Amino acid sequence: MNLFAEFRAVVLTALETLVSDGVLPDGLDFTNVAVEPPRDAAHGDLATNAAMVLAKPAKAKPRDIAEALAPLLGQDARVTAAEVAGPGFINLRLANGVWRNLIQGALASGADWGRGDGGGGRKVNVEFVSANPTGPLHVGHTRGAVFGDALAGLLSFAGWEVTREYYINDGGAQVDVLARSAYHRYREAHGENVVIPDGLYPGDYLVPIGEALKAEYGDAFLNAAEEEWLPIVRPFATDRMMDLIRGDLAALGVHMDVYYSEKSLYGTGRIEGAIEALREKGLIYEGVLEPPKGRKPDDWEPREQTLFRSTEHGDDVDRPVMKSDGSWTYFAPDIAYHFDKVERGFDLLIDVLGADHGGYVKRLKAVVAALSDKRVDLDVKLCQLVKLFKNGAEFKMSKRAGTFVTLRDVLDEVGPDVTRFMLLTRKNDQGFDFDLDKALEQSKDNPVFYVQYAHARIASMLRTAAADYGAPSVEDPALAALDLSALDHPEQIVLAKKVGEWPRVVEGAAQSAEPHRVAFYLYDLAAELHAHYTKAREAPELKFLQGAAEGDLPRLALARAVGLTIANGLAILGVSPAQEMR
Numbered sequence: 001m002n003l004f005a006e007f008r009a010v011v012l013t014a015l016e017t018l019v020s021d022g023v024l025p026d027g028l029d030f031t032n033v034a035v036e037p038p039r040d041a042a043h044g045d046l047a048t049n050a051a052m053v054l055a056k057p058a059k060a061k062p063r064d065i066a067e068a069l070a071p072l073l074g075q076d077a078r079v080t081a082a083e084v085a086g087p088g089f090i091n092l093r094l095a096n097g098v099w100r101n102l103i104q105g106a107l108a109s110g111a112d113w114g115r116g117d118g119g120g121g122r123k124v125n126v127e128f129v130s131a132n133p134t135g136p137l138h139v140g141h142t143r144g145a146v147f148g149d150a151l152a153g154l155l156s157f158a159g160w161e162v163t164r165e166y167y168i169n170d171g172g173a174q175v176d177v178l179a180r181s182a183y184h185r186y187r188e189a190h191g192e193n194v195v196i197p198d199g200l201y202p203g204d205y206l207v208p209i210g211e212a213l214k215a216e217y218g219d220a221f222l223n224a225a226e227e228e229w230l231p232i233v234r235p236f237a238t239d240r241m242m243d244l245i246r247g248d249l250a251a252l253g254v255h256m257d258v259y260y261s262e263k264s265l266y267g268t269g270r271i272e273g274a275i276e277a278l279r280e281k282g283l284i285y286e287g288v289l290e291p292p293k294g295r296k297p298d299d300w301e302p303r304e305q306t307l308f309r310s311t312e313h314g315d316d317v318d319r320p321v322m323k324s325d326g327s328w329t330y331f332a333p334d335i336a337y338h339f340d341k342v343e344r345g346f347d348l349l350i351d352v353l354g355a356d357h358g359g360y361v362k363r364l365k366a367v368v369a370a371l372s373d374k375r376v377d378l379d380v381k382l383c384q385l386v387k388l389f390k391n392g393a394e395f396k397m398s399k400r401a402g403t404f405v406t407l408r409d410v411l412d413e414v415g416p417d418v419t420r421f422m423l424l425t426r427k428n429d430q431g432f433d434f435d436l437d438k439a440l441e442q443s444k445d446n447p448v449f450y451v452q453y454a455h456a457r458i459a460s461m462l463r464t465a466a467a468d469y470g471a472p473s474v475e476d477p478a479l480a481a482l483d484l485s486a487l488d489h490p491e492q493i494v495l496a497k498k499v500g501e502w503p504r505v506v507e508g509a510a511q512s513a514e515p516h517r518v519a520f521y522l523y524d525l526a527a528e529l530h531a532h533y534t535k536a537r538e539a540p541e542l543k544f545l546q547g548a549a550e551g552d553l554p555r556l557a558l559a560r561a562v563g564l565t566i567a568n569g570l571a572i573l574g575v576s577p578a579q580e581m582r
Helices: 003-020 050-058 062-074 096-112 139-157 174-189 204-217 226-252 270-280 331-343 355-371 407-414 416-423 447-469 476-480 490-500 502-512 516-536 549-573
Strands: 046-048 079-085 089-094 123-127 161-168 258-261 284-287 305-308 319-322 348-354 377-383 386-390 432-435
Touching: 003 046, 003 050, 003 062, 003 502, 050 062, 050 089, 062 079, 062 089, 089 096, 096 476, 096 490, 096 549, 123 139, 139 161, 139 226, 139 348, 139 377, 139 386, 139 407, 139 416, 139 502, 139 549, 174 204, 174 226, 204 226, 226 407, 226 416, 270 284, 270 331, 270 355, 305 355, 319 331, 331 348, 331 355, 348 355, 355 377, 407 416, 416 432, 416 447, 416 549, 447 516, 447 549, 476 549, 490 502, 490 516, 490 549, 502 516, 502 549, 516 549
Parallel strands: 123 161, 123 348, 161 258, 348 377, 386 432
Antiparallel strands: 046 089, 079 089, 284 305, 305 319
C-alpha cells in the first residue's frame, strides 16, 4: 500500500489524458515524474514535479502544464485540494479518511506492511565480509557485516530473491602464514617455550587451534619437516578459523547462504575457463603495460604479460591476469569467481568491500560487464573505517587479537542490536566514530534507545489494554477491522501520515542500496510518537489510553501501526524490537 506510488499512477493517467486532449505532445518520457512529500508539510500531503520535468520536452511553460494537470488530479475522490505552487509544482491535500484507511491497511498487512515488489523476484547476490580466514573479525569487518546483512534484508523486503555470500580467501599465501602461526601454537601446546616470529600472526586466538592440533595428531609433527605438516595444518587451521568467523557472525545475527572457497577455483579449470571466455570475446592479449605513475602495483611487470582489455569496459588501464612466469595474478581468481556468479544466473551482483579496496572497483565492474555481455550489473559498496571510543579515548586494541579490536569486543561492550543500529546511522561510505558509552546512554541523543523506547511504549500500552479489554481486542486483525473515524485530530493525522511514508522509504532505500535510510526514518517516526506523548500532556484527548474501550481502541490502532512499522523496519536492519526498557 504505497500511497505515493498509487498517486504517481494517478498523475500518469492524468498526463495521458492531457496527451489525448492535445495539451501535451505524444512521445513524452514520464520516467522522471515523481510524487513525494512536499518539503514543507504545510503545503500539503503529496507533491508532484510532473509539470517541471515535462516542460522542456513538451516545449511549454511548467506552470501552464501544472494548471492543466491540477484540475484532473482534483477529480480523484481522495483529493480535497490540488494547488499549483511556485513555477509549476502541484501540491495535493488528501482527505483524513485516506490516512485512516492506510492505518487499517498497515494493520491488515502485519509483517508484510511496507513490503515492495520493485525487485520483481530478480536474483541478487550480496557478497560481504569475505575476510581472510587468518584471524577473528575486527571492527572494520563488523561494519561490512552489518551493512551487507541489512542491505540483503532490505532488498529481500523490496521483492528481490537474495543470496548472502561469503568468499573465503583461502587460496593465497596468507593461509600458509596462518598454518605456520598455528604450528607454533601446536609446539606451545606441547610445552615448548615459543616466540612468534615477525611476519606471523601473534594473536592468542590461535592457542585453541594449537591445542586442537595436538589433540588430533599428538606429537606427530613436532620433529617433522614443514613440507610434511604444512599441507595438513593449512586446511585444519583454515577450517577452525572459519568456524570462529561463523560463530562471530552468528553472534552478530548474520547468517550466510553460501560460503564460497577461493581454493575451489584452483586446479579445477575454473580460472582457465573464465580467461578463455574472455579470450573468445577478444579481450585477452599478450602485451607490456606502461609503467604506472607513482607507486607500482604488485601486478605490474616491465615485461610481456597476459592482459585483460578492461579499458573496453570502463577501466583506466588493462589488467594483468597472468605473470610472465606463468602464474596467475591476484585478479585471475577474482575473474573466475565473478564468472561463476554470472553463470549462477544472478541479475545483480553487489560486492561489499573495505574502503582500501577502492582501486579494484573499475576492474571488477569491467570484468562482470565483459563476461555477462553487460546483462549483469555489479554494484560495489565501500565501507569506510570505524573508530571506537570509550571513556573519551579511542579504543584501540584487543587483548585477544593483540593488534586490533575484534567484533566480539564490540558485542561484549554493547550487544548486537546496539552495534547493528548504530553502525547503520551513517552512510556506508562515510567514516564513523562509534562512541561505546553513548551507545548505551538512555537519551534522545542515542538513536537506538530512542527507537526502541518508542516500540516499548507502544508494547506497554497494548499489554495494559489487553488486560483491560481482552487480548483479542488489541490483536492486529481486530484493530484493522475497527471504525477509525474518531481519529480526526490533526496530530493523529500527522502520525498516520508518517506511518504512510514507510513503503516509499523501503522503495527508495532499496533502489539506492542505502539501508541507513531505514534507520533515519525509524528515528523520525519514533520522534513523532514521542512528540505525540508530549502534546498529550496539554491535550488529554490525544492520550492513547483514556479508560474507555470505544475510544481507546481506535487510538491503539494508530499506535500499533506505528509499532508495527518500527518492528518491520528493525527486522530489515536485523535488530530486535524492545518489548520493555530496562
